[in-house]
Amino acid sequence: MKTATALLGSLAAVLLTRDAAAYSPGFDLFDHTSQxxxxxxxxxxxxxxxxxxxxxxxxxxxxxxxxxxxxYPSKGSYNGVARIATKIKDALAGNATTLSPEFEFLRTWDLSKMITNPTAQVENxxxxxxxxxxxxxxxxxxxxxxxxxxxxxxxxxxxxxxxxxxxxxxxxxxxxxxxxxxxxxxxxxxxxxxxxxxxxxxxxxxxxxxPKGIADPYQAKFVATWVPQVIARLEARWPGFGFIQDDVLGMMDLCMYEMNLSGKDQRHFCMLFTDDEWVNYGYNKDLGYFHDSSWGNPxxxxxxxxxxxxxxxxxxxxxxxxxxxxxxxxxxxxxxxxxxxxxxxxxxxxxxxxxxxxxxxxxxxxxxxxxxxxxxxxxxxxxxxxxxxxxxxxxxxxxxxxxxxxxxxxxxxxxxxxxxxxxxxxxxxxxxxxxxxxxxxxxxxxxxxxxxxxxxxxxx
Missing domain, CATH: 3.40.50.1240 (Phosphoglycerate mutase-like)
Known part of the structure; x- marks a missing residue:
């Protein structure tokens, strides 16, 4: 018979796995990954x-x-993911001896292996x-x-x-x-x-x-309804990283860049986020297109x-x-x-x-x-x-x-x-x-x- 300590350990492992998020097996990721x-x-x-x-x-x-x-990423997007890559490197060099399982891949992940020559590759x-x-x-x-x-x-x-x-x-x-x-x-x-x-x-x-930038207030309003909860969830999984809004949205972008550049089956960044978070990501992108280059633009x-x-x-x-x-x-x-x-x-x-x-x-x-x-x-x-x-x-x-x-x-x-x-x-x-x-x-x-x-x- 298992001891109380062992049972609690098993329960903790189950909760850890559940809290680690990741989109579900039947979820249609590509229906929410946008452009x-x-x-x-x-x-x-x-x-x-x-x-x-x-x-x-x-x-x-x-x-x-x-x-x-x-x-490859646009110039602006590359600058964003490069900033995240530096932040990850700095965090791992500091107090990150123990990582939640879903973040372990970051120990060997290297943006420079995906984008080897930014000057020639970015935008191309x-x-x-x-x-x-x-x-x-x-x-x-x-x-x-x-x-x-x-x-x-x-x-x-x-x-x-x-x-x-x-x-x-x-x-x-x-x-x-x-x-x-x-x-x-x-x-x-x-x-x-x-x-x-x-x-x-x-x-x-x-x-x-x-007209430019019509979507900005709509996206800002919508992002405020869900990204703070993602920040709180991720920060609980990696205390001290200091997640901010740009980290969340940038890591979600990295989901696609990882597939595009490292192989369609490479989805480490994709797996950091839940079904609902991907649904929200896709809708946020749709808000941008609707108001900036479609029906919301006169x-x-x-x-x-x-x-x-x-x-x-x-x-x-x-x-x-x-x-x-x-x-x-x-x-x-x-x-x-x-x-x-x-x-x-x-x-x-x-x-x-x-x-x-x-x-x-x-x-x-x-x-x-x-x-x-x-x-x-x-x-x-x-x-x-x-x-x-x-x-x-x-x-x-x-x-x-x-x-x-x-x-x-x-x-x-x-x-x-x-x-x-x-x-x-x-x-x-x-x-x-x-x-x-x-x-x-x-x-x-x-x-x-x-x-x-x-x-x-x-x-x-």
Missing amino acids: LNFYHPANPFYPLEQTKLPDACKVDQVHIVSRHTTR ITALGLTEAFEHGAQVRSKYAHLYHKDMTVWSGSVERVQLTAKSFMNGLFGQAAADNHYVHLVTSNSSDKSIAGNTLTPIDTCTKF LARTTGLPYVKAVGKLLAQPKTASCQNIYVAFSHDTQLMAFMTAYGLNKDAAMAGEAVDRDRRLRSSRMVPMGARLVTERLNCGTQGSFVRALVNDAVVPFEDCKDGPGLSCSIEKHLVRLKNIEAEAGDFMTKCGVVAADGLSSELKLFDNPQRNLCTNLC
Whole structure:
């Protein structure tokens, strides 16, 4: 029979394990990790049987705009995690001879092994990111083989990680020919040129009146409802560390960076936090996107409009002037969020900072992970006619005001009408963004009007 001391010891061990937190085995972590996570397909909002297309429907034109794939931390984020790494090192060098089990990995953890050359790596694409982009290109080649052409044009923003994503995608799409031809079919849009108005893949950057920091008070209010409790829990597990808010949020960011840089199964930082804490983390990120680049920002639809109009113009053409049928472009997460908002996807009327809205539609984890992609397909359904649908990270996301077609799609006629209505609501880009009229400036995105090659003379 166990002694009272042994029983108490066993009970203490159970309590220690329970208090050590960690998300539960059945918890869907990736549905709450927001924009820092490597690419993963989105959880669908609708059952697959509702979005399945009948055999008669075939894609005959497709548009893809993608975020760059997995990158190293941004400069600001790197500075934050580097500060945490130094704080951990100092704490371990001091009074930390005994650590709670969940913190033991920190004895050998070294940020410099994850990010070996910050000067070259910070802000840039990772090896995983290059692989993701290559695989995406190969998937597009396979899925839309009937629309593929060896000389089709691809478009990209000018930031290095975006261009590298585009080139690796082209390696997967075209094979070795892409590199052999020095990526001659890649058209780069200058992301730093503030004077090109709507003719850009980064319209938020060229909209001079685009409001910044709208989300700050909402996020500050929400963070105050849950992070103090996390600080108290972690401090009880590691007394004397002196946890602060930036430590908590930074360690949660390190969850994704560890997976991105050390291996997808490396989740030591992820395991420091509970299910509810991850739910709160994801909602905090969603507050940021909602108010800064989506429905809570008065110019989000305005900035996203040029892209959806450009796509709409091509969808309306039975055959495009260049005979290109696959249009692929690369940009950034906030820009994609604006494009999705202009389309009317995942609309929420409001998103407050009091508590998690578990019924919200806007979920950045499903919308803008690394390598996120917004796909617009035109469907030829034979005698039923032509239809349009949107997919976000492989999940069909219906236009809520038009989803009565096959697989919750929208008839091409109704879609073109809804784009006119969206334009009326969003307003003119140059006018609302405060861009001064000048020769050559326009509210239109015209990049797709003139691909590098006219494919009509060589359809193969």
